[in-house]
Structures are given as C-alpha cells and as structure tokens.
Amino acid sequence: xxxxxxxxxxxxxxxxxxxxxxxxxxxxxxxxxxxxxxxxxxxxxxxxxxxxxxxxxxxxxxxxxxxxxxxxxxxxxxxxxxxxxxxxxxxxxxxxxxxxxxxxxxxxxxxxxxxxxxxxxxxxxxxxxxxxxxxxxxxxxxxxxxxxxxxxxxxxxxxxxxxxxxxxxxxxxxxxxxxxxxxxxxxxxxxxxxxxxxxxxxxxxxxxxxxxxxxxxxxxxxxxxxxxxxxxxxxxxxxxxxxxxxxxxxxxxxxxxxxxxxxxxxxxxxxxxxxxxxxxxxxxxxxxxxxxxxxxxxxxxxxxxxxxxxxxxxxxxxxxxxxxxxxxxxxxxxxxxxxxxxxxxxxxxxxxxxxxxxxxxxxxxxxxxxxxxxxxxxxxxxxxxxxxxxxxxxxxxxxxxxxxxxxxxxxxxxxxxxxxx
Ligand SMILES: *Cc1c(COP(=O)(O)O)cnc(C)c1O
Numbered sequence: 001x002x003x004x005x006x007x008x009x010x011x012x013x014x015x016x017x018x019x020x021x022x023x024x025x026x027x028x029x030x031x032x033x034x035x036x037x038x039x040x041x042x043x044x045x046x047x048x049x050x051x052x053x054x055x056x057x058x059x060x061x062x063x064x065x066x067x068x069x070x071x072x073x074x075x076x077x078x079x080x081x082x083x084x085x086x087x088x089x090x091x092x093x094x095x096x097x098x099x100x101x102x103x104x105x106x107x108x109x110x111x112x113x114x115x116x117x118x119x120x121x122x123x124x125x126x127x128x129x130x131x132x133x134x135x136x137x138x139x140x141x142x143x144x145x146x147x148x149x150x151x152x153x154x155x156x157x158x159x160x161x162x163x164x165x166x167x168x169x170x171x172x173x174x175x176x177x178x179x180x181x182x183x184x185x186x187x188x189x190x191x192x193x194x195x196x197x198x199x200x201x202x203x204x205x206x207x208x209x210x211x212x213x214x215x216x217x218x219x220x221x222x223x224x225x226x227x228x229x230x231x232x233x234x235x236x237x238x239x240x241x242x243x244x245x246x247x248x249x250x251x252x253x254x255x256x257x258x259x260x261x262x263x264x265x266x267x268x269x270x271x272x273x274x275x276x277x278x279x280x281x282x283x284x285x286x287x288x289x290x291x292x293x294x295x296x297x298x299x300x301x302x303x304x305x306x307x308x309x310x311x312x313x314x315x316x317x318x319x320x321x322x323x324x325x326x327x328x329x330x331x332x333x334x335x336x337x338x339x340x341x342x343x344x345x346x347x348x349x350x351x352x353x354x355x356x357x358x359x360x361x362x363x364x365x366x367x368x369x370x371x372x373x374x375x376x377x378x379x380x381x382x383x384x385x386x387x388x389x390x391x392x393x394x395x396x397x398x399x400x401x402x403x404x405x406x407x408x409x410x411x412x413x414x415x416x417x418x419x420x421x
Contacts, residue, residue: 026378034049035060035061036061036401037401037402039061047386048385048406048409050385050397050398050410051388051395052398056273057271058249058271059329060402061275061399065319069318072315078310078311079310080311087309089314093314093317100321101254102257103285104262105283106283106286109283109301109303110308110314111281112278112313114269115150118154118282119149119153119154121282122202124288125140126138127292136199139175139202140201141203142157143159143178143180144159147207148205152172155168157177162391178193181226181230194234194236195234198234198236203231203239204231204238205239208242208245208255209221209359213244213390216393218359221258221261225261228261228262237264238263239265239267240261240263240265242254244270246268246270247272248400249360251330251333265282265284271320272320273316329400332361332400335404336400337360339408340396343363343412344365344414347414350365350421352421363395363397363411364395365393365418367392370392376394
C-alpha cells in the first residue's frame with residue numbers, strides 16, 4: 001500500500017463501495033491483474049484468492065479458453081438488443097443449460113445479475129397463478145438464514161434479521177420467512193402454514209444445500225425432498241436459488257441434480273460465466289412456461305433487461321461450460337474439500353470458534369461474535385492471501401484450479417490469524 005496509484009487516490013472520493021461503512025473501513029486493495037488463483041496488486045504483491053470474487057471465478061482468473069471466446073465474440077458482436085433479435089451464443093447457451101439441468105427445466109430467461117434473476121423467478125411464479133386464473137397467490141415462503149439478493153423484492157425473502165436488510169422491514173412486502181424444515185417440528189410448522197395459507201402463496205424459495213451469504217449454513221438433501229413433497233401436496237411452486245451453489249461448488253454441477261429434486265424454477269448466476277462477465281438466468285419448467293403460452297398478449301411475461309443475454313457474457317458462459325465438460329472440476333472440488341477439512345480442523349480450538357464445517361469447495365469457520373472484516377482482510381493480505389470475513393464467518397470458496405500448495409497457504413494463514421486473536 002506504500003505506492004498508492006493515482007487513480008485510487010483521485011477516484012476514492014467518488015466511488016461508493018459495496019457493503020461498506022466507508023468512513024471507518026480501510027481503503028480497498030488496488031488490483032492490477034489476476035490469473036489462476038492469484039490477484040496481482042498494483043505494488044506487485046500477489047495474493048492467493050480464497051474467495052474467487054464472490055464465488056464467480058471457478059476456473060481461476062483470466063482463463064485462456066474463456067478469454068479467447070470473449071475476444072472472438074467481441075470482434076463479431078459485443079451486444080445487440082434481445083427483443084426481436086437473436087444470436088448464436090445465447091441460443092446455444094440456453095440449449096446447453098437445458099440439457100444439463102434435471103427434468104424439464106428448459107426455458108431460459110437471461111438477465112444480468114443474480115438479484116434480477118430471482119426477481120424474475122418471483123415474477124414468473126406470481127404470473128403463473130394469474131395466468132391460470134387463480135387470484136390471491138401474492139406471497140412467498142422463504143427461510144431463516146437465506147439470502148436471495150439486494151433488490152426490494154429479493155430483500156423481502158432474505159432472513160429479515162440475520163440478513164443485511166433489517167432497516168427496510170417496514171418497506172418490504174411481507175413474506176413468510178420461516179425455519180427450514182430440518183426436523184419433525186419445523187416440518188410440521190411449514191405443513192401447517194401451507195395448509196392454512198397455501199392459497200395465498202405463489203412459491204417456496206430456497207437455496208439448496210448451502211445458504212450462502214446469509215450465514216453459510218448447510219442443509220441436507222432430505223430437506224429439499226421434503227420441500228418438493230410439501231410443494232406438490234399444497235400446490236405451490238418451488239424455486240431453487242442456485243446462484244451460489246450452481247456450477248460445481250458442492251461437488252455436483254447443480255445441487256438440484258445431485259439431490260435428485262427438480263424445482264419448478266431455478267436461478268443461476270455467479271459462476272455462470274466463470275467470473276468473467278455479469279450474466280444470470282431464471283430457468284423454468286415446461287409447466288411454468290405453458291401458463292404463458294397463449295393467444296392472449298396479456299399472458300406474456302413482460303420483462304426484458306436492456307443487456308439481456310449479452311453476447312459477450314453468453315460466449316464466456318459457453319466457454320465456461322466447455323471447461324466443465326472436461327470433468328476435471330469434479331476431482332478438484334473433492335481435492336479442495338479434503339484439503340479444507342484437514343487444514344481448517346485445528347481452527348475448532350480457536351478463540352470464539354463455535355463451528356468449523358466443509359461442504360464441497362466451501363470451508364467455513366463460525367465465531368460467536370461478529371468479525372472486523374476490514375481489519376482481518378488487511379491482516380490476511382499481509383500474509384499473502386485474499387480472505388474477506390463476512391459477519392461471524394471466515395470462509396473459503398477458492399477457484400477450483402487452486403493448487404495444493406496455494407490451498408495450504410490459505411488455511412495456514414487462517415490458523416496463524418486465529419492463533420493471534
Ligand atoms: C449472490 C447471490 C444473489 C444475488 O446475486 P447478485 O448478482 O449479487 O445480484 C442471490 N442469491 C444467492 C444465493 C446469491 O449467492
């Protein structure tokens with residue numbers, strides 16, 4: 001941080017940073033380049049990345065295959081509107097996603113961010129009932145510990161207290177945010193809610209396998225099967241938000257496919273383009289799509305983001321899928337899971353640590369108190385790693401291409417910082 005670049009100093013009073021009390025937070029680290037599992041700072045230092053830029057950079061940074069695909073597409077057509085026009089990268093990507101997803105999840109609606117794809121999934125669910133002539137299905141069921149985005153509708157289905165949106169309680173649409181049905185009692189509670197209020201509920205929204213930004217809590221596949229059963233029994237739709245877990249993070253390409261539970265709508269983003277460009281998708285089953293297929297123009301889904309299906313982003317996503325097709329990621333995720341299990345186990349004895357858990361390429365250390373993310377990530381950077389605590393958690397979600405030696409340096413840095421707490 002000795003030689004701070006001019007652009008950082010000059011722009012600092014004009015950029016509004018994310019999730020940040022800017023008055024007290026340390027300045028951000030200036031990144032000059034990124035490759036593989038490494039961030040290269042302006043002063044030449046290299047940090048091993050434990051976060052993969054919010055779980056997006058699954059194949060590592062600047063992967064030549066993805067870069068090549070984006071460069072080729074850039075030379076052809078960087079963007080055209082998706083209303084009335086079509087292009088090969090999007091149509092190919094939609095077909096490939098439909099082939100990879102279980103069941104008949106096959107109607108792909110593209111957008112630019114995860115939050116917007118969840119908004120679209122919610123809008124699809126609401127209009128599904130309207131189009132079928134069913135009135136009053138205006139609410140959603142979602143779960144404590146869940147996180148689905150930062151926009152107004154998605155905030156309403158986040159955990160109202162644990163999440164980052166407690167300030168807006170009075171503004172957000174009231175939803176039923178309830179405990180996950182992990183045992184007989186919570187299952188009975190949800191069953192009761194659906195029996196009594198099912199006729200006002202459009203859909204259940206859940207992050208399968210891992211609740212990400214809401215606290216990195218893990219849930220069994222049995223919970224997902226329970227939700228599928230309850231949704232069918234009470235005739236409400238089921239939305240899986242796989243923006244965090246999709247694309248291999250838990251060891252299966254998609255959690256729904258690994259758990260053998262097919263939702264009515266799934267949302268994808270984060271690792272969809274391998275961390276290269278913003279892109280998301282809300283993907284519906286044929287049953288959902290059929291409710292919009294009509295001679296009545298009013299039954300259409302009136303939605304269309306300006307940069308919908310951006311060709312550069314779709315080219316990046318197709319290239320990312322090529323890399324998944326090699327299958328190498330699967331062994332990498334298993335290797336990372338084993339290394340995280342071993343490397344983080346000693347943290348159980350750390351001060352204030354209440355839990356250490358690993359699922360797939362996700363390692364979590366939970367504390368009994370909130371952590372100072374700014375100060376701790378500074379300390380980690382001094383040790384040559386990029387790790388950014390979140391709430392009461394220190395977590396690792398590294399790129400799948402990270403080497404064993406780099407992984408060891410990540411867990412070693414955490415052990416070292418914990419011993420000093
Ligand atoms: C990140 C995330 C979102 C929001 O995506 P953005 O691209 O940040 O809008 C929604 N749901 C889950 C599960 C996420 O991890």
